[in-house]
Structures are given as structure tokens and as C-alpha cells.
Amino acid sequence: MIDLHSHILPGLDDGSPSLAESLQMARQAVADGTTEMACTPHITPGIYENATANIARAVQALEQELRGAGIPLVLHVGADVHVAPDLPERLAEGSVPTLNSSRYFLFEPPHHVLPPRLEELAARLINSGFVPILTHPERLTWIKANYDVVERLNAAGCLIQITADSVIGAFGRSALYYSEKLIDEGRVDIIASDTHGARRRRPGLSQAVVAAAKRCGEDEVYNMVVKRPNDILANRPLEPIGKAHAKTGAAKAGRFAGLGRLFKGGSV
């Protein structure tokens, strides 16, 4: 599986605090069946002033440590990019990284406040040739009163990433409700861990994959954690989400054996 959202780089944000913890997170990810991970520290103006150059250096350094420790996890450069009015310019000049230099990037709205010009910013980004991946809308406190904003962002061309822990209920009832609603409506492009540590918010996608497969079927879940992330990292256009699975409750328990292909070498 390919995890496109992680805070595994040590010391760059509120994610991993140390190299030792990053290595432990990498081991946990691999044990759970993750083979590739995008390193996506926060870029939040005034709080986490990361940029392409220092993130790329940190990825290189961690890659070297993984090799030394014999941990088979492939890393990619990325960022968890908080909304900012100058984002189209900063992405175009390359100071804010996309995922593996593709057209796709993680687009993080504020958790508790809906910015007044969010849709206008998304439109400018899309018109500039980028594809925003809206991160974990199911966890935003404003989603309940503004679900139509998420619908319109999605219709305008923003992809949707939900967090693995939301799908298994670890972020509470509201995040679980909206993650299931988004899956049922055929809006979810990607499930990612958004891991922040080896104890709290650990890496791993397998439990969420099993839970999501009960709603949308294992073929669509495979798209969420393998096919689409792979196409994104290769900067390929994505096939539209098959709507056929929506609200069918798809897979039967007996079919889950097929998910084993995702967890090879894993502990599930």
C-alpha cells in the first residue's frame, strides 16, 4: 500500500520528534503492509515554515537511515499544505512541494474555521494546473454546517483524502459518520494515515481498508490505497471513481480474503 500523508520526518512539525521514533514509525508502517510513504510535514505560515528544500533534505537523510536499518520503505517528498492566499505562486515557483513533483498536492483547510474564500482559492489552484487533495474533510469541525462546500470543492476538481483512523472510529463519531458518508457517496479518492507518531496516531492503513471495504468493496479500496496513490506519484491523470459501489454496501465478508494481497508481509 502507498500512504500519501505522514508526519514521519523528525523535528519538522508536530509529528515525529526524533529519528528513533521515525524509524519505529517506518517499521510499523512496513509491518502493516505499507511499501511507500509520502513525507508530508505541515507548511503553515507563521507556525511551520517548511519548504521544498529542507523537506527534500530531510527525506534524503531519512532514506539513508532506513537503508542503514534495513527497513524497506520507499519515501517521497511532499507537504501538508495549509491554505494561504499565495499558494498558486508558491507551488508554481517550487518553494512549496507537490507530491513527488506531480500536479497533486495535499491541501489542508483550517480545522475550526471555514475560510471565506476557500472555493475561490481552490479554483485559482486548479486553473494554475494543480490538483488540490483536500485533506481529511471528515475531521473538520465546520463540515456539519458546510457540507455543501465540500461537495462543491469536490465537484470543482479537488480530490478527497480521508484519514485511516477516522474510518475505524478513532477520531470519534462525527469523523466516522462523515468518512462513511463520503465513502458511500463515492467521493473518497484516497485513504491515508496522517501518522504523527509511533504511539499516538500510528501509521497503518490495514484496519481502515477492511472497514472501508465493507462499504465500497475491495476493488474500490484497492484504488484508494494503491492504484490512485501510485498514479498520483507518477503524475498520471486519475480515472473517475466508479460510482457503482455507492450505497450498495458492496462486499460480503467472504470476499475479504482478497485483501490479503495488500497486506503481504504485514501483520494482518
Ligand SMILES: [Fe+2]
Ligand atoms: Fe497532516
